[in-house]
Amino acid sequence: MPLHPQVKAHLDRLAAVNFGSLHTVSPEQARAGARRLTAASVGEPEKVAEVCNRVAATEAGEVPMRVYRPIGVPMGGPALPVVVFFHGGGYVLGDLDSHDGLARALSNGSQSVVVSVDYPLAPENKFPAPINAGYAATKWVADNAGELCVDPARLAVAGDSAGGNLAAVVTLKARAAEQPHIGFQLLVYPDLDFRRTNQSISEFAGKYGNIPREAQEWFMNHYITTEDDKLHPFVSPLLQPDLSGLPPAFIITAEYDALRDEGEEYGQRLAAAGVPVTVKRYDGMIHEFLRHPFDDAKVAIGDATAALRDFFDPVATPADQAWAEDHH
Template sequence: MSSKTPSEVKAAEEPHSEIAGLLQQMGAAPAPTFESLSPEGARKLIRQMFPVPENPEPVGDTMDLSIGDEGIPIRVYIPEGEGPYPTLLYIHGGGWVVGDLDIYDATCRAITNEADCMVVSVGYRLAPEHKFPTPLEDCYTAAEWIFETAEPMQIDTENIAIGGDSAGGNLAAAVTLLAHERDGPSFDHQVLIYPVTDHSFDTTSYEENAEGYLLTKPAMEWFWEHYLRDDLDGKSPYASPLQAQTLQGLPSATVVTCGFDPLCDEGAAYAARLEEADVDVSHHHYDDAIHGIAQMLVDPMDLTRGRELISDIATDLQQTFN
């Protein structure tokens, strides 16, 4: 699928009916904004927004482990059937400040079943307690762990992908850049779900979707402020992958963008740059969707567009693994 330039990723006239209803419900009972809260307050808010279901979607098995010198938590989702398993390293979103393994449990379970692959979800350390590049280095440690423990973990080293959503998409893209630079772990594919790719707020999608669609421009400014040590960090390609001098030699990519998302244009721009660098890109654009739909898989937020997103990225992963 040819990638699209920012000028081609327009929003629909209005959000999907399910999403419009959700936004209306949220507007009727408004919650505090992220930027009005402390980091810990924001973490409590996100846990309230995405509670862990009593009966999660079943998978073959799960394991909670800790890795590296820092004891980074990971959760391994094992599909039905016998290994070795094609594997996705999944990095959760949350603006580098919020989010954890539990909040993204439903997403990882759905990918495990839809793509019929093992998913390794990494609970990297969060900002502002651990600013850039610590979260990135934690994710890189997880990438190395996957390859180092492939045999006992029944991981198929010929079929390993990396992915994530939002800030997790940012970290996934940065890990592939860092691995290429260090001649480190070699991934077969990257899945970037509405990724943060640039420390900049001057795109058309930031202007048109600054407020009203769950993720806001003020919230993103707050997230970046907590993540970076200073503005100079924002110019690093490992914080802003779109600013990398070259993207040549990177693994093939699935890039997801949503029409009513401040990050839409920078995601499309990254897909276009990957394609310009002769990287095979599959760009899925949901013109009537908002940021965050990959998490919205549990009642009362079990969205059609969220399920379609999981199905689309699972198809891409299966094509890569086969």
């Protein structure tokens, strides 16, 4: 289908601003521009019961986090399920503030505690530093479940774009280490293949809000050290030979997203390996659409949080489901 009218209006507004080429600026300049863009586009944040910032002492050093507790769950009640969330931004951009709205929506919609991880960014922290911090943060959440009042048996990971890459890789690392137990993975238009050779990359680079080839290289070169790194399964999880034994997944893709095909191919490979997986493509949508006030973003967040609730409470009553939908 054609671009959704709301998406087209958004892209027209962006074109009118006439941002400079990303690959011609420094990471610091790009981060400053991204923060300005976030500040200009974010409306009133969705209310949650509690938000607190903390710094976790992990095996990979100190990792800042932001912990969200959902509305509608009494404090001091039973331990809640938990989602460890990794923001997008090509491993160079993004922070706790850029994805604050999405983290709030995931917390309320899934009735879980969301722990958003402020992992170290490249190029100051190249591969594998962000992955090591992401894995250590996830393990810390499981190991400190009592302090956080969460249930480590109902732990999911989630992330969008580069954060989807990180969520997938943390899941692979947890499988290899046999800890912590990750029960579900929510991958939102994930970046899973640094070869950049599929059809959607070729067709959409530089169009529909997707970054051009030069900017793709800018991000990748800040993150990795050698060309061979692109083929490492912890950089390109799509190249992981064995995907068996991984937790169930819900994968969101967008019709006009350059990363569309690798997300969908990862879903096919998970299914072929016997992993329960749902892949849903949102027609007329673009990369990062969940962070914009599009009607279909609300639909996708509803679908994602429903998938999380099904994992957290597979025997939820219809009344429970109705409550969650009313309070989304």
